[in-house]
Amino acid sequence: MRILLGVTGGIAAYKAVLLLRLLREQGHAVRVIPTRSALEFVGAPTFEALSGEPVSTEVFDDVPGVQHVALGKGADLVIVAPATADFMARAVAGLADDLLTTTLLAARCPVVLAPAMHTEMWDHAATRSNVATLRERGVHVIEPASGRLTGVDTGPGRLPEPEDIAREALSLVDPSSVGAVPQDLAGRRVVVSAGGTREPIDPVRFIGNRSSGRQGVALAQAAAARGADVTLVAANLAQDVTDQVDAARGAAGRLACSVVSVESTAELRSAVRAAGTEADVVVMAAAVADFRPAATPDAKIKKVPGHGPAPIELVENPDILAELAHERLRSDQVVVGFAAETGDASGSVLDHGRTKARRKGADLIAVNAVGSGRGFGTDSNEVTLLDGAGDVVGHASGTKREVADAVWDAVVKLLP
16 A cells, blocks of 8 residues: 655654554555654654655655655555644645645545644644544544643643554555454453552552553553453553543544453452453453551551651562462463563562563563663563563563564464
8 A cells, every 4th residue: 555654743753653664564655744843853864764765845855756746646545643733724724835735635545634732732622623624524533542741741632552543544445454453362352450559558548559551551452453352450540541541442443341440459359350250361461569558547647756657567469460370260261461570689680580480370471671761651661571481482672552462462372
């Protein structure tokens, strides 16, 4: 398929690089047409290296080829990601002051815009009116995701993940193209835990961890996209991840699964076991607290001036992953765990991961290093996949969705 990928000047332009790579890996020919502002975020050499085609922004770059007309007429699909509020306003007005806008006027193939901007801009009456006008003209405008934006802001306006943009855009041209996402989990029931459990110290305080739930949600999304019937057991997801789940539940091509919200390890254990009795695969991606307070008072523990804090007696929580691996709620069930590790004097991250893999008995363990900006709370991840004997069977890195797909690739090989 011949695809034109327009990129406009927003911070989400970096995701266009991932979308370009994804489209190329699926065998499509892609020509990138950035705006001048887009090149302030991602340079032309990056787009040229990944696409294998020249990059230009001006209609005068190839006058004999009349490329501002030829590109649009020769395309099977146009995707603009990210599409800024400014670009959509210019598209509505029919402006043609650079190569991307002139190409858009000449294109007679499906046109897909993936907006990305701050929530206030997306909700503005002018933007809403422009989106409605574009849709009336036959342009397919994808709803933005809800989640972390630039800085500390969260809300609707986040650029959807490249996999979601590609799937939605390609399906407009060829509905069978959704098969580019393998349906190797069709008919399977999957349980995924995500987030981090919290153990109450008193009605106000708790013992917790830094897990945002991003990797678990990505695993649920990937499984649903591959045809699985998914139950997501969500433990205290970060707010932007919760917003993403709420916005995406039931949306075509996004997260189509049931969600069970829990807080403590005991609640997560009950929910996973209840859903897991009929599951083909259980993936324990949640960061589960190893210990909990032996007793929890009904009132807030008060600070006594001049006295240190009273000791808190801890007791060990059940090892949910080990239980699932050894009991097997179904005889043919595949059990997968995650091991967030840090190296220390006694061994490396992989050493500790191997020890955990042998002790837990799961079919697959994804070991990842955490801390110092890695693992928790980030959009990327890197894992080493171990079997039950602790032997390395794979490695994955990239966005958390890419890591999720790599995990499912390994799981599919284990399914009966």
